[in-house]
Amino acid sequence: MKMPNKFTYLALLSIICLLLLFVALGxxxxxxxxxxxxxxxxxxxxxxxxxxxxxxxxxxxGPGYVRMSYLFDTLIWKDExxxxxxxxxxxxxxxxxxxxxxxxxxxxxxxxxRPFSAEDxxxxxxxxxxxxxxxxxxxxxxxxxxxxxxxxxxxLGKPYAAFLNNVVGVMPIxxxxxxxxxxxxxxxxxxxxxxxxxxxxxxxxNREQGQYHYEANPEYHLGExxxxxxxxxxxxxxxxxxxxxxxxxxxxxxxxxxxLEGAGFxxxxxxHDWNLKLMFNHQEQPFEDNQFRQGLAHAIDLEEVVxxxxxxxxxxxxxxxxSPDSQWFAGQEKxxxxxxxxxxxxxxxxxxxxxxxxGSLKDHEGEPLxxxxxxxxxxxxxxxxxxxxxxxxxxxxxxxxxxxxVLDNRIRNWDFDLAVTGHGGVGGDPEGFRNFMIGExxxxxxxxxxxxxxEDILEKQARELDETSRQELVTDIxxxxxxxxxxxxxHYPTYYYAYRxxxxxxxxxxxxxxxxxxxxxxxxxxxx
Amino acid sequence: MRKRVGDYILALLIILLLNFLLPRLMPGDxxxxxxxxxxxxxxPQMEAHLLERYGLDGPMGEQFxxxxxxxxxxxxxxxxxxxxxxxxxxxxxxxxxLLLVVISLFLAAVVGILWGAESAWxxxxxxxxxxxxxxxxxxxxxxxxxxxxxxxxxxxxWPVFPISGGASPYAxxxxxxxxxxxxxxxxxxxxxxxxxxxxRNFLLMRSTLLAVKEKPYVFTARSKGLKERLIRYRxxxxxxxxxxxxxxxxxxxxxxxxxxxxxxxxxxPGLGHLFYLALQxxxxxxxxxxxxxxxxxxxxxxxxxxxINQKIDPRLRQKDARQLLE
Numbered sequence: 001m002k003m004p005n006k007f008t009y010l011a012l013l014s015i016i017c018l019l020l021l022f023v024a025l026g027x028x029x030x031x032x033x034x035x036x037x038x039x040x041x042x043x044x045x046x047x048x049x050x051x052x053x054x055x056x057x058x059x060x061x062g063p064g065y066v067r068m069s070y071l072f073d074t075l076i077w078k079d080e081x082x083x084x085x086x087x088x089x090x091x092x093x094x095x096x097x098x099x100x101x102x103x104x105x106x107x108x109x110x111x112x113x114r115p116f117s118a119e120d121x122x123x124x125x126x127x128x129x130x131x132x133x134x135x136x137x138x139x140x141x142x143x144x145x146x147x148x149x150x151x152x153x154x155x156l157g158k159p160y161a162a163f164l165n166n167v168v169g170v171m172p173i174x175x176x177x178x179x180x181x182x183x184x185x186x187x188x189x190x191x192x193x194x195x196x197x198x199x200x201x202x203x204x205x206n207r208e209q210g211q212y213h214y215e216a217n218p219e220y221h222l223g224e225x226x227x228x229x230x231x232x233x234x235x236x237x238x239x240x241x242x243x244x245x246x247x248x249x250x251x252x253x254x255x256x257x258x259x260l261e262g263a264g265f266x267x268x269x270x271x272h273d274w275n276l277k278l279m280f281n282h283q284e285q286p287f288e289d290n291q292f293r294q295g296l297a298h299a300i301d302l303e304e305v306v307x308x309x310x311x312x313x314x315x316x317x318x319x320x321x322x323s324p325d326s327q328w329f330a331g332q333e334k335x336x337x338x339x340x341x342x343x344x345x346x347x348x349x350x351x352x353x354x355x356x357x358x359g360s361l362k363d364h365e366g367e368p369l370x371x372x373x374x375x376x377x378x379x380x381x382x383x384x385x386x387x388x389x390x391x392x393x394x395x396x397x398x399x400x401x402x403x404x405x406v407l408d409n410r411i412r413n414w415d416f417d418l419a420v421t422g423h424g425g426v427g428g429d430p431e432g433f434r435n436f437m438i439g440e441x442x443x444x445x446x447x448x449x450x451x452x453x454x455e456d457i458l459e460k461q462a463r464e465l466d467e468t469s470r471q472e473l474v475t476d477i478x479x480x481x482x483x484x485x486x487x488x489x490x491h492y493p494t495y496y497y498a499y500r501x502x503x504x505x506x507x508x509x510x511x512x513x514x515x516x517x518x519x520x521x522x523x524x525x526x527x528x
Numbered sequence: 529m530r531k532r533v534g535d536y537i538l539a540l541l542i543i544l545l546l547n548f549l550l551p552r553l554m555p556g557d558x559x560x561x562x563x564x565x566x567x568x569x570x571x572p573q574m575e576a577h578l579l580e581r582y583g584l585d586g587p588m589g590e591q592f593x594x595x596x597x598x599x600x601x602x603x604x605x606x607x608x609x610x611x612x613x614x615x616x617x618x619x620x621x622x623x624x625x626l627l628l629v630v631i632s633l634f635l636a637a638v639v640g641i642l643w644g645a646e647s648a649w650x651x652x653x654x655x656x657x658x659x660x661x662x663x664x665x666x667x668x669x670x671x672x673x674x675x676x677x678x679x680x681x682x683x684x685x686w687p688v689f690p691i692s693g694g695a696s697p698y699a700x701x702x703x704x705x706x707x708x709x710x711x712x713x714x715x716x717x718x719x720x721x722x723x724x725x726x727x728r729n730f731l732l733m734r735s736t737l738l739a740v741k742e743k744p745y746v747f748t749a750r751s752k753g754l755k756e757r758l759i760r761y762r763x764x765x766x767x768x769x770x771x772x773x774x775x776x777x778x779x780x781x782x783x784x785x786x787x788x789x790x791x792x793x794x795x796x797p798g799l800g801h802l803f804y805l806a807l808q809x810x811x812x813x814x815x816x817x818x819x820x821x822x823x824x825x826x827x828x829x830x831x832x833x834x835x836i837n838q839k840i841d842p843r844l845r846q847k848d849a850r851q852l853l854e
Contacts, residue, residue, distance in 0.1 A: 405556025
């Protein structure tokens with residue numbers, strides 16, 4: 001500090017230099033342009049990082065599974081029409097014996113050049129049983145046998161209707177020659193951990209940047225990939241990134257639809273697999289009575305919630321919970337409809353002994369009816385609307401927006417009156433519905449209702465192998481659920497996906513990819 | 529001096545204990561936060577497997593002992609969510625954050641100090657009034673709004689800078705080209721963070737200098753007939769620098785949280801977003817690691833601020849005088 005003036009000049013000079021450097025750099029050529037050729041396809045994603053795309057390394061979320069599915073194959077997969085061949089070219093089922101037989105494809109090679117065989121299938125089953133895999137449970141399988149080099153039999157211990165959808169169509173087949181010595185599959189992140197039979201090979205994964213670099217596998221047994229290079233990168237404003245040409249595909253906000261369509265992008269609404277619901281603490285009065293819950297449902301204007309909270313980008317809830325997009329949806333005409341009607345609502349409550357005076361509902365002792373409603377902070381808009389509507393009915397509602405872990409915890413401990421929360425999986429296989437309705441699994445999103453008939457039918461549909469009969473059972477489930485109303489589905493938000501049609505023609509998989517991932521990123525769209 | 533370093537070590541130990549306890553006091557648990565997704569089949573067997581794998585099956589005291597003993601062996605643990613050693617996860621993100629934070633801190637400090645000083649000397653004149661209005665306006669815009677504005681202006685309407693990431697994805701640049709690429713990606717995030725930090729430095733410098741301006745030693749310097757530039761920069765500025773430097777040292781901790789919005793707006797890699805995800809998924813080892821880095825940075829920068837202050841202000845070097853000042 002002997003010469004402060006010199007120091008000052010130096011500092012000033014360095015700032016100017018830095019600024020000049022940045023401006024000079026900023027004006028130099030745009031590297032994004034050289035990735036715009038036909039052979040590179042870039043998928044943009046706001047989160048970016050979904051884990052190392054090995055079967056055990058990918059994060060337990062849909063996008064993590066999708067990244068893994070480009071490298072690994074299952075025995076069967078789904079296209080726009082339902083189940084289709086993958087590593088198995090066809091399959092059959094012996095209902096008497098509960099025996100699935102899979103005929104495997106010829107000449108399939110692992111990315112390292114070794115041939116794929118029936119032994120790998122048997123190995124995978126044994127490996128997954130020993131090292132629990134988050135996507136499914138293998139309880140129902142009795143044994144898996146190799147019949148010959150191209151034939152595998154899987155025998156079930158009990159009938160399980162969702163076996164193809166929830167297990168066979170989800171289970172990535174692992175190369176036995178690589179995984180046989182792997183003790184800790186989650187820690188296995190060597191390059192061999194991503195050797196699969198899939199249409200792409202992993203070139204690079206960058207966690208910090210949230211980037212994946214895949215190269216096409218020209219020998220892919222179902223056809224050659226239509227792009228040579230597939231990148232998945234993290235982007236901040238997806239609709240701007242699309243228009244700048246930084247990416248070819250991204251999920252976008254509804255506000256950007258018109259602009260993007262004007263710029264030549266295809267924008268498609270996704271499948272409605274996610275629902276926001278109002279949970280009742282039916283362990284306590286006054287919510288114990290389903291007539292009370294029905295009364296509240298009549299006081300909620302779902303159309304208004306969709307219109308005002310989602311600006312119209314969503315579907316109003318179905319009282320049976322199941323998504324209207326699902327093949328398992330009962331149809332609204334078969335379910336009780338809780339039309340918005342305050343008189344009906346009050347009528348239901350008055351039958352239970354509540355009285356309505358001077359705009360307020362009173363209980364048997366003449367005390368005003370006060371409830372607390374917890375709302376996941378992300379859905380505070382919905383929370384405000386619903387508490388407003390319930391106040392209209394005459395309840396005193398204290399609406400509290402809370403962080404999701406607080407909400408999960410209080411729901412789990414039955415420490416709430418009303419709660420607004422949500423979950424996906426309402427458009428997938430009915431086997432998953434059980435965990436939102438009965439039992440103790442996932443208590444933070446599960447209504448945990450006790451109802452012997454509902455429990456029986458949920459159990460029965462899991463074992464019903466005839467599709468038509470199963471459909472009837474699933475319709476009955478929705479009818480009972482809607483009548484009992486252990487929780488009330490408020491809406492299914494619509495998510496939008498935008499992409500350029502000239503490169504890859506994405507499609508939606510009925511009831512979602514694999515166990516029900518409601519995104520368009522099916523790998524079959526990427527092969528010829 | 530030795531006492532001072534001792535204080536810092538004690539502070540570090542207390543903070544380590546708090547860092548361990550606080551995340552575990554958050555409501556909720558890692559298993560629900562990470563696997564609460566509807567598509568995942570959580571069987572009791574799977575849950576037991578995960579608890580054991582994450583080392584969450586023992587009592588809290590035992591977990592703390594394991595954490596501390598591992599820490600002293602240089603092992604930060606294994607991240608639940610990222611499925612990798614915490615040190616690896618942190619080391620991947622840290623350089624990006626440091627690059628962003630150090631450059632913005634430096635720019636915001638230098639520009640803020642000089643601008644604030646010039647403004648103070650011209651108190652009440654047009655330059656000062658215009659500067660105040662500009663700074664107040666800047667101060668009033670929330671950081672993320674500023675980021676989005678810059679992104680729209682310089683990334684979209686006049687697309688000179690990239691809007692996402694720390695470098696072009698898989699562009700295979702090497703050497704100078706790679707550095708240039710990184711700088712281009714750094715420009716908008718660094719500019720945003722600098723502008724967001726600038727007003728406070730400016731205002732503090734301006735108000736401190738206004739007080740110093742009236743001090744007798746400035747009057748003395750002036751009556752000695754010293755040149756105006758010398759009075760301003762060697763005498764007055766030096767006297768006013770101390771609180772600004774202390775504030776800069778303290779603001780490093782805040783910078784790590786401020787950097788979060790920049791990382792989100794520009795999809796920039798770094799610790800902020802990592803910390804956010806770790807909190808969201810109750811990934812205790814990663815939370816501990818992030819907090820540890822922030823703690824160490826805050827302590828180091830505070831120590832540095834202390835040392836610089838002593839260098840600038842000789843009065844702080846003498847114990848008696850320091851007590852007198854306090």
